[in-house]
Amino acid sequence: MSPLTASPSLQGLSAVVTGGSRGLGLLLADELAARHCAVTIVARDGEELTRAADLIRRRRGARIRTAVCDVRDRTAVRDVLGDTAREHGGVDLVIANAGIIQVAPVEAVGAEEFRSAMDTIFYGALHTSLEALPYLRRSPAGGRLALIGSVGGLLAAPHLLPYSCAKSAVGTLAEGLHAEAARDGVTVTAVHPGLMRTGSHLHAVFGGEREKEFAWFSTVAGMPLVSMDAGRAAKAIVRGVQRRRTRIVLTPAARVAGLAHGVAPALTTRAATLATRMLPSAGDGRRGLRKGAEVGPPSHPVARKVRAWGSALNDRASRAYNQRPV
Template sequence: MSRRPNRFADRTALVTGSSRGLGLLIAQRLAERGCRVMLCARDTSELAFAESRLRGRGFEAASLGCDVTDDDTPRNLLAAVHDRFGQLDILVNNAGIIQVGPLEALTEDDFRRAVETMFLAPLRLTLAALPDLRTSTAGTLVNVSSVGGRIAPPHLRPYAAAKFALAGLSQGLRAELSGTGVSVTTVLPGLMRTGSHTAARFHGRPGAEYGWFAAAASLPLLSMNAERAAHPVVRAAELRRPEIVLTPAARLAVTLQGIAPATTTRVLGLTARLLPAAGAHPRREVPGTTASAESGLPTSVTALGDRAGRQLGEPEPGL
């Protein structure tokens, strides 16, 4: 039986938010498929770790520290790719931020930052990259949205709003670019064990918010091993699939939303009532590492998520 040809061999990929977590694993999987990989993220020390991890495994990788929300970032990233590797063939928009808390504890600026990071930044970078992708014989755009971009969970409003926008953009781009040779794949992950609970920012009652979010992002029945997620993401992009939904829970939620949207809304409403209230004096922007100490959550509950975070570059709880 003959194998499918490797469409990504000897290609150049740019992955945003690739210093840790799913972005790093996608970059590693692309490198395993024969890609030259440009990494980018804000934290230069984490980027150095990620680049050394790939290069230590014999892969061709480079990195550039940047904030994807800066207006100059698309130009700087494309220049770095061209200087180091030549034409860009694959763009993966993965960078994101997570803000957890009730609506009463959030501000317009929280929504603005989420939209800037997870919608406008991918839009600007995509527009800058399209000339390269159009002339490549393997032009591929991958937008990592979320199941939260299809079903808006409570206490994750800025994140869900931005991911809804990105999912809509991605779906529209696939139709708009049909016939140009550029393939667009939308990725809708559910909760994954990447240590994201330590990188999130918590609002309202941080300890209580951390408790439910960290547990959900760590327990096996609710979350997925991120290393297992990277392979189907890259495979879907290589096969030019329009969309991939990751984790059984996410697939079930998307199916329920399509079949019974009113029931889904009622379930989400009940969930919202069970989550912590903002409290008399809501706090803002509390790091996960601080919120964990206030939560009283046993470390055994987050053991799998914490271990994944250590392996994938997230900060350890309590540090």
């Protein structure tokens, strides 16, 4: 089998998922375990990792390895991959998923928020890629690397500018690595999900008029016709990585948005400008960012009811995907 031919099975491969303790990362690890990979999940929070591993073990009966690691630290990433290679005889598949979400108008954030997003999202993906590639090149199955970007990296998302900038850089990194790594038998897949019901609104941080920002973000991210079931998304991503696809864009809305921006960038920018006028103002400016789990519901009763309706599925996902402490 050519190293660039899609394997009929991932069984027995050694896989690493960063940001694997909750949300999409947890579901990706679960899907890889279902395909009989030897999975290592990586995250900063040891307690979250333990809960995540227990969830996957109960569901799949699989042995899950955990590693506490901050992907912003390249040396720590190097150590995790080295330990994983020694434990499993190599590393065959890596998914760089670690990230953060900051939701606020640009007046309510500063350079530090942009730097933080780049450090975790872009440099986290870069460190993971650079440290994984030597092992992936040696994989008998032909290594696979997937970098999780976002539709927010295909076009700028208002009130998510630090996130969009970092995800855009991840998308560029994935495309460049795909071109350069192919000669070594390694495929690199750029993954650009649209909105997914992962429960991530509880760990996102909000600035400006925080209650209103939390309300619109959690509502839109949980609406059935706009967002995607995260379990289905994880299956599609793992299937695409298995088939060595170059690029995966999930949700019809994300595909339309990406295509529209590519064909008519000025028009989509004007549309984003109009959409931004419906979003909250900066309020008192830089009041600081606060995690979604700490932000209360909107004070207006109608807004509270709309948020409760729109976010119901997302709230349910937060309980299922290890977003809430037990």
